Amino acid sequence: MKYFPVILMLVSLCLSGKTQAKAFNIDSFSLDNGLQVVVIENHKAPIVQQMLFYKTGAVDERPGKGGTAHLLEHLMFRGTAKVKGQKFNRVLEENGAESNAFTAQDVTAYHQFLDISRLELAMFLEADRMRGLKISEDDFATERDIVFQERKQRIDNDPAARFYEMLNDVLWQGHPYDKPVTGTDDEIMSLTRQDAVDFYKTYYAPNNAVLVLSGDIDAATARQLAEKYYGQLRPSDIEPTRFSDLPEFYKAKVEMSLPEVRLGRLVKIWAVPSFGKYPEKAFAMEVLAEYLAGDKNAPLYQDLVIKRKQALSVHVGYDGIARSYGRFSLGAVPVGLPDEAFEDVLEKAWSRAVEDLTSEKLDRAKQKILADLVYLNDNPISLAQTAGYWAATGNGLDILRQYEDGINAVSLEAVKEAAEQIWQRAPQVSGALYPEDKNDE
Amino acid sequence: MSRRPAYLKSKSGSYWLVSALLAVLVWLIYGYGNDFPLQSLVEHSILKERHFQGQTEELFVPEAGLKTYYMYEDSSPLVAMSFLFDKSGTAYDPEAEQGTAVLTAMTLKDGAGKFEAEELREEMAVRGIQIGFGADKDMFSGYMITPKEFLPQATEYLRLILTQPRFERIYFDNAKERVLKTLATEKEDPDKELSLAFNRRIYGNHPYGRNPLGTATTIENIKRSDLQAFVRKKLGRDNLYIGIAGDLTKEEAVVMVKDIFKDLREESESVILPEPHIDWQQPVLHISRNGGQNIAAFAAQGTCRKCADFYPLYIANYLFGGAGLNSRLNQRIREKEGLTYGGYSGLVINDLSDLLTAGFSATAKKFGRAETLFEKEWKKVGQRGFSSEELASAQNYLTASYNLRFASVAGIAEMLAYMQKYDLGLDFLRKRNSYVKAVTLEQLNAAAKKYFNESLLQAEIGNFGGEKN
Numbered sequence: 001m002k003y004f005p006v007i008l009m010l011v012s013l014c015l016s017g018k019t020q021a022k023a024f025n026i027d028s029f030s031l032d033n034g035l036q037v038v039v040i041e042n043h044k045a046p047i048v049q050q051m052l053f054y055k056t057g058a059v060d061e062r063p064g065k066g067g068t069a070h071l072l073e074h075l076m077f078r079g080t081a082k083v084k085g086q087k088f089n090r091v092l093e094e095n096g097a098e099s100n101a102f103t104a105q106d107v108t109a110y111h112q113f114l115d116i117s118r119l120e121l122a123m124f125l126e127a128d129r130m131r132g133l134k135i136s137e138d139d140f141a142t143e144r145d146i147v148f149q150e151r152k153q154r155i156d157n158d159p160a161a162r163f164y165e166m167l168n169d170v171l172w173q174g175h176p177y178d179k180p181v182t183g184t185d186d187e188i189m190s191l192t193r194q195d196a197v198d199f200y201k202t203y204y205a206p207n208n209a210v211l212v213l214s215g216d217i218d219a220a221t222a223r224q225l226a227e228k229y230y231g232q233l234r235p236s237d238i239e240p241t242r243f244s245d246l247p248e249f250y251k252a253k254v255e256m257s258l259p260e261v262r263l264g265r266l267v268k269i270w271a272v273p274s275f276g277k278y279p280e281k282a283f284a285m286e287v288l289a290e291y292l293a294g295d296k297n298a299p300l301y302q303d304l305v306i307k308r309k310q311a312l313s314v315h316v317g318y319d320g321i322a323r324s325y326g327r328f329s330l331g332a333v334p335v336g337l338p339d340e341a342f343e344d345v346l347e348k349a350w351s352r353a354v355e356d357l358t359s360e361k362l363d364r365a366k367q368k369i370l371a372d373l374v375y376l377n378d379n380p381i382s383l384a385q386t387a388g389y390w391a392a393t394g395n396g397l398d399i400l401r402q403y404e405d406g407i408n409a410v411s412l413e414a415v416k417e418a419a420e421q422i423w424q425r426a427p428q429v430s431g432a433l434y435p436e437d438k439n440d441e
Numbered sequence: 442m443s444r445r446p447a448y449l450k451s452k453s454g455s456y457w458l459v460s461a462l463l464a465v466l467v468w469l470i471y472g473y474g475n476d477f478p479l480q481s482l483v484e485h486s487i488l489k490e491r492h493f494q495g496q497t498e499e500l501f502v503p504e505a506g507l508k509t510y511y512m513y514e515d516s517s518p519l520v521a522m523s524f525l526f527d528k529s530g531t532a533y534d535p536e537a538e539q540g541t542a543v544l545t546a547m548t549l550k551d552g553a554g555k556f557e558a559e560e561l562r563e564e565m566a567v568r569g570i571q572i573g574f575g576a577d578k579d580m581f582s583g584y585m586i587t588p589k590e591f592l593p594q595a596t597e598y599l600r601l602i603l604t605q606p607r608f609e610r611i612y613f614d615n616a617k618e619r620v621l622k623t624l625a626t627e628k629e630d631p632d633k634e635l636s637l638a639f640n641r642r643i644y645g646n647h648p649y650g651r652n653p654l655g656t657a658t659t660i661e662n663i664k665r666s667d668l669q670a671f672v673r674k675k676l677g678r679d680n681l682y683i684g685i686a687g688d689l690t691k692e693e694a695v696v697m698v699k700d701i702f703k704d705l706r707e708e709s710e711s712v713i714l715p716e717p718h719i720d721w722q723q724p725v726l727h728i729s730r731n732g733g734q735n736i737a738a739f740a741a742q743g744t745c746r747k748c749a750d751f752y753p754l755y756i757a758n759y760l761f762g763g764a765g766l767n768s769r770l771n772q773r774i775r776e777k778e779g780l781t782y783g784g785y786s787g788l789v790i791n792d793l794s795d796l797l798t799a800g801f802s803a804t805a806k807k808f809g810r811a812e813t814l815f816e817k818e819w820k821k822v823g824q825r826g827f828s829s830e831e832l833a834s835a836q837n838y839l840t841a842s843y844n845l846r847f848a849s850v851a852g853i854a855e856m857l858a859y860m861q862k863y864d865l866g867l868d869f870l871r872k873r874n875s876y877v878k879a880v881t882l883e884q885l886n887a888a889a890k891k892y893f894n895e896s897l898l899q900a901e902i903g904n905f906g907g908e909k910n
Binding site for chain 1 (some may be wrong): 480485486488489492493514516518519558563567568586588615619628631632731732764777778779781803807834844845848849850
């Protein structure tokens with residue numbers, strides 16, 4: 001992220017990447033140069049969210065060059081041939097825009113939230129920096145220092161973040177998802193200006209991007225302006241990054257203790273199908289996650305927290321909007337230690353919950369998911385992020401448009417099968433985070 | 442595909458041709474080779490500036506002796522309500538039962554009236570009805586947001602929650618456990634550790650200095666009957682502000698307010714808290730800790746929301762550290778030297794104390810330099826103030842971003858409630874930009890001089906290599 005005040009809960013947004021088919025207004029078309037344009041009408045106020053997603057993120061970095069995508073994202077605010085130095089930030093500020101960006105493993109996105117009367121300005125600026133970026137050695141050196149500080153702040157000052165970094169490393173070993181988006185300390189400091197320039201030239205092109213305009217704009221105007229500002233940008237030949245398949249099944253274990261940690265955690269993450277490849281399985285996992293721990297009435301919470309008092313909290317999530325594998329996760333804060341006995345408790349609770357699933361309970365889980373969809377149409381930013389992420393990861397807007405049907409079509413058998421696939425057959429990591437003095441207790 | 446310049450590619454050809462020629466002319470006058478004349482893109486945009494159409498209205502609910510601000514907004518089939526209770530926040534918890542307000546917020550919807558906790562939760566979840574509560578230093582607050590079609594049900598659930606809460610034991614015990622665990626783990630996060638310690642340093646023994654969650658001892662003291670008493674005594678109709686926005690008529694809004702709040706007691710029981718006395722000459726608070734970065738936090742006297750200095754200081758804060766990367770602070774410590782991922786400053790408005798706060802974090806190696814530059818920039822604001830260009834740019838940002846506040850109905854409802862809390866008037870939204878524009882350079886720099894002064898409290902956490910511990 002360019003700077004910290006805006007913390008996008010991107011993953012959780014995508015977990016709840018739900019939308020209502022009937023009240024759902026997503027238009028999509030492509031320009032001749034390959035730029036995909038997504039238009040979401042929301043006429044509440046004369047405002048608009050512009051997001052430009054590049055279908056490129058940390059997974060596309062060359063070996064040993066971790067952090068390139070993220071550092072480039074920062075450099076994108078440092079001036080072009082036409083808009084020099086910090087003019088980009090200045091002019092957007094003077095026009096009342098909230099401007100920022102974020103880098104993820106699969107995508108990089110730039111966004112401005114602003115008055116509709118300023119949209120053309122933002123479109124000009126965003127299009128201009130797709131091809132016209134200038135990177136000076138000085139700016140490069142300063143920005144490299146800044147992303148180094150960002151890593152220190154976000155990861156090194158947060159024990160949970162270091163734990164998750166370790167879990168990712170172990171789960172995805174050999175797959176591009178195993179790297180931290182920020183790069184490691186050494187990687188960041190060894191990056192050169194040329195690395196950033198090469199990455200930019202390779203991946204920043206209209207045929208590798210998705211433009212989202214969400215707000216007080218109609219599809220015809222959006223098309224006219226997209227054509228005007230982005231239409232003449234030339235496409236590139238881009239070699240798509242290949243994702244290796246994980247071995248069919250493995251079960252890895254991580255134990256970590258850190259001095260700052262006061263509270264144990266147990267977290268399991270599984271590599272599972274994404275929406276794009278296996279939509280039926282993905283919808284089943286979405287429903288499974290809601291059923292298991294969607295709220296305090298859900299069976300895992302009732303069983304572990306309320307009835308047995310063995311956990312203080314429990315969380316289940318499915319993130320199926322990805323270029324490669326999706327992720328299914330289960331996390332709990334135990335009352336005692338996150339040891340093997342507790343893992344056993346979790347597994348038994350999971351099995352009981354899956355056994356107890358009836359079609360009536362399944363329907364209620366579906367109903368809860370669908371009842372919240374209406375909120376996605378309230379703030380123009382929410383749906384822009386969700387739709388942009390779906391499109392940029394190649395998961396297909398059609399699946400998103402038919403989200404309600406997809407959820408409704410999930411059968412009891414499909415959910416039970418998904419639960420079995422996750423626990424028994426998916427590559428997985430199980431991690432325990434301990435306070436450092438656990439042995440002294 | 443045509444390779445003509447973008448601004449010539451339009452169906453309304455002649456208009457655009459003229460515009461383009463004008464743009465070229467401006468460019469030539471402006472100086473060939475200089476930056477692109479960006480502002481002309483706004484001036485010539487086909488998307489014209491429009492005013493948000495929503496109107497703030499005041500509705501009276503005589504049956505309940507209440508009034509509410511209301512805005513009709515039907516772009517989504519949603520209804521949102523925000524409500525605030527004065528003098529019921531964490532600072533007002535009894536000394537021996539600190540944590541009562543937060544514990545109440547955590548458990549208030551765990552069963553109400555005839556509904557057991559699980560049943561009520563299920564009823565709301567399958568309809569997409571969201572009700573929630575929170576507490577800050579001064580106020581206990583809540584919100585309700587519901588699909589329009591379930592407004593009658595949402596109204597009934599919230600009425601029961603506020604008048605017949607059950608605080609079922611199993612969820613009450615669980616909430617206490619979670620608070621105790623949270624208290625034990627707050628030190629995992631250096632930001633949290635620093636802010637709690639700094640808050641204690643600033644306010645000392647005044648209730649504003651408390652941990653809002655209470656302490657392990659006071660949490661043990663709290664009984665379910667304390668939460669029942671909290672709701673019965675502190676949530677009254679005399680200390681209540683309500684904001685409503687969404688797809689409902691005035692009549693529906695009035696009925697909703699009456700049904701939900703009419704059975705609250707007429708007069709809440711509240712204690713009077715003294716104003717905190719802050720010793721602005723206290724030394725820097727140092728906390729030793731290993732980690733990725735050291736963190737610094739600062740606090741100075743601020744100003745109240747209705748005070749004459751508010752808008753001048755609001756702009757001064759924006760220019761110093763509120764404007765993200767363009768702020769003076771970030772230009773100096775981040776953009777020029779790359780010492781930090783970012784600095785910030787902000788205004789904290791509370792009933793009994795107002796602060797101007799700031800901070801940054803940096804690795805131990807860079808921290809000293811960042812600290813020196815922070816002090817330099819702070820002093821520079823106090824001594825020399827800002828330029829008229831800086832004032833204009835802040836005013837441009839603050840007025841041009843005005844419409845962004847209307848992005849969600851929940852946000853609008855909350856804004857309407859706070860407008861009453863701060864007594865900003867029914868016409869506030871219409872007049873707000875004129876308040877920003879009315880600030881003169883003299884007023885801005887008088888505020889800069891008055892508030893960016895030597896009475897600046899400081900706290901830091903991290904690895905200071907022994908020299909500062």
